[in-house]
Amino acid sequence: MLKILIISVDQNLKSFSERNFNNPDFQIITYCSTTDPLDIMSQVCSTNPSILVLDDDFINPNTVHLLTSIKKVNPKLSIIFITSNTSIELGRQIHSIGVKFYLMKPYTDNEFTEFLNSIIKEQAKIIY
Numbered sequence: 001m002l003k004i005l006i007i008s009v010d011q012n013l014k015s016f017s018e019r020n021f022n023n024p025d026f027q028i029i030t031y032c033s034t035t036d037p038l039d040i041m042s043q044v045c046s047t048n049p050s051i052l053v054l055d056d057d058f059i060n061p062n063t064v065h066l067l068t069s070i071k072k073v074n075p076k077l078s079i080i081f082i083t084s085n086t087s088i089e090l091g092r093q094i095h096s097i098g099v100k101f102y103l104m105k106p107y108t109d110n111e112f113t114e115f116l117n118s119i120i121k122e123q124a125k126i127i128y
Contacts, residue, residue: 001024001025001026001027002025002026002027002050002051002120003026003027003029003047003048003049003050003051004017004021004026004027004028004029004049004050004051004052004053004116005029005031005043005044005047005049005051005052005053006028006029006030006031006053006055007031007032007040007043007044007052007053007054007055007058007059008030008032008053008054008055008057008058008082009032009055009058010055010057010058010082013053013055013082013112014030016109016112017030020109020113029047029049031043031047032058035058035059035062037059037062037065037066037069040059040066041066041069041070041073044070044073044074044077045073045074049077050078050123051077051078051079051080051116051119052070052077052078052079052080053079053080053082054066054067054079054080054081054082055082055083056081056082056083056084056085056090057082057083057084057085057105060085063083063090063094064090064093064094064097067079067081067094067097067099068097071097071098071099075098078100078101078119078122078123079099079100079101080101080103080112080115080116080119081094081099081101081102081103082103082104082105082107083102083103083104083105084104084105086104101115101118101119103115
């Protein structure tokens with residue numbers, strides 16, 4: 001089972017996950033209770049997801065600090081970072097932290113699916 005933790009209040013993202021991952025192979029956990037970095041970090045650690053989907057618009061201005069902490073605790077965690085911020089500087093910071101999957105809003109269902117499939121294939125290679 002693939003556990004996906006979504007940290008966001010974005011309704012498009014929630015509805016997408018409900019439409020496309022409503023089967024026993026996936027466990028979707030959505031977290032949107034608070035933007036406090038310590039609470040989010042606690043949720044990531046206690047959930048121990050295979051994939052983390054992080055919405056910058058929800059956690060901003062703590063994005064870089066939070067991602068750095070998450071990657072220190074779990075450097076192999078696959079993260080899909082979603083943002084509406086078009087800043088090249090943010091992109092550089094996120095990439096330097098080790099986040100490979102970066103989506104700009106608005107994105108299509110196909111783009112999101114491609115990212116997920118890439119992560120799933122990457123993880124399958126590591127397992128076998």
